[in-house]
Amino acid sequence: MGNGTSKVLNSEEDLDSIPTAQGGLSRLAIARLKSAGVPVAPLLMRVGLTPEAIADPEERLSVRSQVALLDEAAIALKDECLGFTLARDFDPRELGLLYYVMASSQTLGDALKRVARYSKITNDAVVVGYREGNRLIISLSYSGVPRHSDRHQIEFCMFAVLRLCRVLTGQNLVPQYFSIAHHRSQGTSEMARFVGTKVEFGADRDEFALNPDVRELPLIHADTHLNDLLLKYCEAALADRRGDVSQLRTRVENAISSLLPHGRVLLEDVARSGGSLPR
Secondary structure (H helix, E strand, C coil), X not given: CCCCCCCCCXXXXXXXXXXXXXXXXXXXXXXXXXXXXXXXXXXHHHCCCXXXXXXXXXXXXXXXXXXXXXXXXXXXXXXXXXXXXXXXXXXXXXXXXXXXXXXXXXXXXXHHHHHHHHHHHHECCXXXXXXXXCCEEEEEEECCCCHHHCCHHHHHHHHHHHHHHHHHHCCCCCCCEEEECCCCCXXXXXXXXXXXXXEEECCCCXXXXXXXXXXXXXXXXXCHHHHHHHHHHHHHHHHCCCCCHHXXXXXXXXXXXXXXXXXXXXXXXXXXXXXXXXX
């Protein structure tokens, strides 16, 4: 383990038990490092990743390696709040399929239910919860990765979900409360300005609450036909991420990305562009 490489796995069960992620967050951090002129190869070696894995968007990365990479990147960039910084600045379309299935939903409540069900496609370790009641509560928890080992990934996820709520509705939604389980002493005022209310650190859980009425807010890019198409794919991706689904994801996302600047994306447009789905 001293040379930064991951330990050899002895069975298929071992491989399946390691939480992986699509690695978009790692690639955002690497792009930030490169733009700052920080050499990335030594950093990648320290966390057990390779430049080849980062360069291949189809390569899933160990979530533990991603968490370690973000810690290293935060130190190199002197950005104690790197997860928050990336969540505030990134293009939501870089989330790929998860963004598009949310954006094409009819209402914010529908979109949040989609992210709760399909977040595993993007990151095995992040479990998103959605509860309706006197408040609409979005919670995050970890599976297969110790929560205490992470700060930047969970902060990215928390602030990114809130930002998506705002982007998709076109409204500056302010949570009733916003809580994060780990402790933090720096950067809290900037985070509070972004959220619109105090961010409570050292809380019992990672979650935030919105007014329950916001679940009925219509989304700017709602498209029933596209959403139906993407839901079929998401269900297939949940069932089997290891087969032809990974290649299909790229075809679907590329088709959608090329069509979105021209307005609404229709089912026949995606199919014509090569993004047909398995039956």
